[in-house]
Amino acid sequence: MVLVSGAICSGKSALVDQLREKHAATVVKTKDLILRKLPRTKIERKALQKAGEKLDKSDGGEWVAEALQREIEATSIEQTPKGLYVVDSVRIPGQINAIRTAYGADVFHIHVTADPAVLKQRYLDRARNEDAGVEYEALKKNKTERDIGQLAALADVVVDTDRCTAGAVLVRATALLDLYPRGGEKLVDVLIGGQYGSEGKGNIVGHIATEYDLLVRVGGPNAGHQVFAEPKPEKYYHLPSGTKRAPNARLLLGPGAVINPKKLLDELAEHSIDRDRLTIDAQAMIISDEDIEEEERLFGNISSTAQGVGVASARKLTGRSDYKSGEKLFLAKDCEDLKPFIGSARKVLADAFVNGHRILLEGTQGTSLSVHHGQYPHVTTRDTTVAGCLADAGIAPSNVRRVIMVCRTFPIRVGGPSGPMENEVDMEEIHVRSGIPLDPLKVAERTTTTNRPRRIAEFDWEQFKDSVQLNGPTDIALTFVDYFGIENREAFRFEQLTNETIRFVEEVERVAGRPVSLLSTNFGWRNVIDRRAW
Known part of the structure; x- marks a missing residue:
């Protein structure tokens, strides 16, 4: 239009x-x-x-x-x-x-x-x-x-x-209008978090999702993504965040996904997703009730979300002999409730490549929570970098066109003993700097999955540079720019942002050596300033 x-x-x-x-x-x-x-x-x-x-x-x-x-x-x-x-x-x-x-x-x-x-x-x-x-x-x-x-x-x-x-x-x-034809065979764009999760990835996905024919997600329900909608935001724990924004796109959960069947079925019902639209790879891992109980017992001292993802992932690695005995539920293909959706990620991806379909791979959590590259033991149970997401989905690096790394102006970690974070501030400080009322700030800064309050800190330039090195992004998406000033919520073009914000963006680009192509100014309709030249 x-x-x-x-x-x-x-x-x-x-x-x-x-x-x-x-x-x-x-x-x-x-x-x-x-x-x-x-x-x-x-x-x-x-x-x-x-x-x-x-x-x-x-x-x-x-x-x-x-x-x-x-x-x-x-x-x-x-x-x-x-x-x-x-x-x-x-x-x-x-x-x-x-x-x-x-x-x-x-x-x-x-x-x-x-x-x-x-x-x-x-x-x-x-x-x-x-x-x-x-x-x-x-x-x-x-x-x-x-x-x-x-x-x-x-x-x-x-x-x-x-x-x-x-x-x-x-x-x-x-x-x-993006009506020019795009050449080449690189059909996959990857979106990942550059910090500790909760970077606002869902908001960015909601903006770009309509450009894709296939939406892919990896990870598990320990990461919830939100997309603005009325009368209430859409929340996604397994499904790609663009599910409703791109109603004609097919959906795929890759072999590296970890699934809570009951929670996924509730999500499918809430968003009216049928078997013809969603494919779950047969080798995705299933979370059992015992996995959740075990995780609650083991990992409370590092502020785990305790959704069972870590224990289930470990069981996939260590329980191969148990699987052969058939005594425990392991893979998605063995879950009766999920059988209508079971298929092969490789086949779905191969069909998409042959037909020239655009693919968006959506990662979860953030780079500094990677089990390999994060601040151990305050990490998740998978590699959350671009390389890890590609492996979990079954996509070759040579198929990648763009890598979008999403970062907040003020990074967060879940409240409690969730790990170190440089130069912490509090919500009162953000309120004073931005002019945003304090109560809405406190409501907004709670985790999607567990509704816990978040810790917040100044932008960490060393952590950011490490994430750039690990992910090799082509583009940066910067979120929560209204935390530099509530007036940024009224900006619809880059030059309408405050001078402080523009200077910050320029420094981000200088440190990253990549453009800040997308800026999220608010959580609402028309809340992303799009500077892409793709």
Whole structure:
């Protein structure tokens, strides 16, 4: 869904016509929507402006989203083969917000602008029926038209059409929509945590998930990921975090996954996942009730989540003779409740590679919790780095296109004796620095799986550099940037962030030698600033 805004003669029509011609977009004109709602309106600009303002006044602009939905329902696949719709044009923030609420991450807003003198000359040079006999200055007196420039602050991209050709405008729009074909055979992107877990990985996955055909997750239910949704956030303990954001993507739990069958079945029911969509590799490990009891007994002194993942993982390594006896439940293929979902990860991945499908592999926890590379004994029971995640999924490194390492501005560890962390602060300090109210901070900073309070600390540059070395990321995703200032929650583009935040990002890029491509500003709709150039 592409929303186009801009002043009269800013180049909206040229962009819209090219999107229709080059990308088979279905164009929905708000002029036509006005005429359907108020059929007695004269087809001339001043009358259309007046009618539009009347409709906007009635519901704050929501009428556009409602009329747009009816237009979409009336079109066929043949009419819109790429599923691309262009709205020409949006005029007030209320219209934009209503469409974003309805369609979420599928909405892209392009604002076109030009020097006022150029706009006036373009108007004088053209002739349209709806503008006949109307002076440019008269049209500019309209309040909506006067305020149209304010929509630039809400846009995903702002294009000065007097500084580039119509073709260049199309290029920028096409890149924003990711409509350019991507070459090569590297089809896998890997997303991992760069610190101690709880970096906000689910939030980033929720933003990018719609770009993928297959979503893969490894690890176990000791790591819960959250994605914003209404009326309450979506929580995922086994399933990939993009499960609902990308409803057409297939789902895969790799052979290195560790599964609590009851908890997974509850999760499948909650998110309405059927057997045709999810594949569980036959060799994934099953958690038993005894595993959970044993973990609670053994690992309370290191703040383990005690979900049974560690004991089950150890049993997979040490219990091979027991498995042959058939006395204990080990693998997913032996669990009667999971049999409808059992398959081969290698086959699912091979089919995806053959068909050129994009794959997102989502890791859990964080690099410094790796059993090999973390601060032993305060670690988890698997390798949480990129290499470990690839091994758990059964994906070769040569298939990897991008590695996204997610880091918080202020790293956390679960409360209690969970291990060392440099330069700890408290929530009161974050409250004072950021301006975020203290009570919501305390509520937010509790673990997803066990609801424990978290410890929090200053950004650890040494730990960060180690994680970069271990994972070799191509991109950094930086989360909780509102902790540098609550005003960052109102930033929709990089340059709208506070100066302190921009300086911090620049230093992260300097230390990492990689770009900060994604920044999470809040936990809500449209909460990620996307700077990727993929």
